[in-house]
Amino acid sequence: MEIAASPLSPAEFRQPASIDGVTIRVSRAQYKHWDRCDLTFFELNPGTVVAGVTTQSRCPSPEVEWCRDALSTGTARALIVNAGNANAFTGNRGRAAVEAITAKVSDHLGCTPNEVFIASTGVIGEPLPIDKAEAGLEAAFSAGNANWEDAALAISTTDTFPKGATASAVIGDTTVQISGIVKGSGMIAPDMATMLGFIFTDAAIDSALLQDMLTRSAAKTFNCITVDSDTSTSDTVLLFATGKAGNAALTAIDEAGVDGFVAALDQVCLTLAQLVVRDGEGATKFIEIKVDGAESDESARRVALSVANSPLVKTAIAGEDANWGRVVMAVGKAGEPADRDALGIRFGATQVAQNGLAVEGYDETPVAAHLAGDEIEIGIDLGIGDGRATVWTCDLTHGYISINADYRT
Secondary structure (H helix, E strand, C coil), rough: CCCCCCCCCCCCCCCCCCCCCCEEEEECCCCCCCCCCEEEEEEECCEEEEEEEECCCCCCCCCHHHHHHHHCCCCCCEEEEEEEECCCCCCCHHHHHHHHHHHHHHHHCCCCCEEEEEHHHHHCCCCCCCCHHHHHHHHHHHCCCCCHHHHHCCCCCCCCEEEEEEEEEEEECCEEEEEEEEEEECCCCCCCCCCEEEEEEECCCHHHHHHHHHHHHHHHCCCEEEECCCCCCCCCEEEEECCCCCCCCCCCCCCCCHHHHHHHHHHHHHHHHHHHHHHCCCCEEEEEEEEEEEEEHHHHHHHHHHHHHHHHHHHHCCCCCCCCCHHHHHHCCCCCCHHHHHCEEECCCCCECCCCCCCCCCHHHHHHHHHHHCEEEEEEEECCCCCCEEEECCEEEEHHHHHCCCCCC
16 A cells, blocks of 8 residues: 655655765565565674664564664674564564574674674564575675665655654764664654664764663653554664764763763654654644643653543544643543642643633634644643653544554555
8 A cells, every 4th residue: 555655744855974884785575565675784884882772562573682682792783674574473483583684694794693683663473584584685785885765765664754864963073973764653652762763873982871872862752752652562773883983982971072972862863753753654743742840750751641642632633623621631641640720731822721720711713723734732731840841743643544454455
């Protein structure tokens, strides 16, 4: 089934900066009956260090389990991404496919298997065919160099547009680059990570510090988006640092240069995360939900996600209905501290409820105008503390049902 590009998609794909020490190749393993590349091979410079966050689903794919184990080494020489088959819930056959792929790549590069990282995305419950994977790898090994857009397209499944981001930072006298791609459109409610996201930098950074940076960044970007409240079996975000920029290696969070790099990393992660929301299956509205006045930041995040995941809120926004009572409902069901008589709600710049009551003389006209756009903001003030959080989601339309009803066919 061909899916039209999301109305929230960017006008064009802006090619991220190339990263010294990263070579990209793509090939056709033909995991599904489609006319496109679906295997991506990232070859990484010797000495590359890696950090990662993975799904907290209790039914993870063997790829996720492999990456968790491999992360303990802190080093990487390659990343393989398969699209069209998640290889999840496939028992020993799924694990055998992962082992065969990583062994073939390690033989090709002359490295150890645990320096090869792997991710797969697509249909759950179907073992990844080893013969197709190995043929795809052979083709990738001899393929010409690809670019970020090629890779972003090759890792996608129901995505309607390729997603990439880039930023730079200065460490000492050295300018370093950060570039990344992500795939995701449905089954989006990250818990430690998101869909599949791969970020690369030429900076030299100690692996433990790199892991700390990614964990912090994921918490305020990837873990603050939701499309449908469903956490994937395959969610993985990996961050690779090749060290080829030549800067003095960063080793501690309080060193000069760390703040600038963290800000650039956050920028890349946030851009990628929001692009996923903009490509939410069937989405027509990009929604930002800001919660203030909560007991704590984490409590504010839980309230915001309760609103963001509410089908009633999301369908109201899809229908451009200023039904703020549904927001009250979603705040109340979050299970977090709240005071009904201190609660305030706004749509865009218009306050619609305050101190537990509708605003006297409230005019719905500017709210209707705000909801007619494709960028929606909902503000919630709990009025009981200093905690705050922002999350991003999209509306829920008939398009979501159509895409997922026909997903396997």
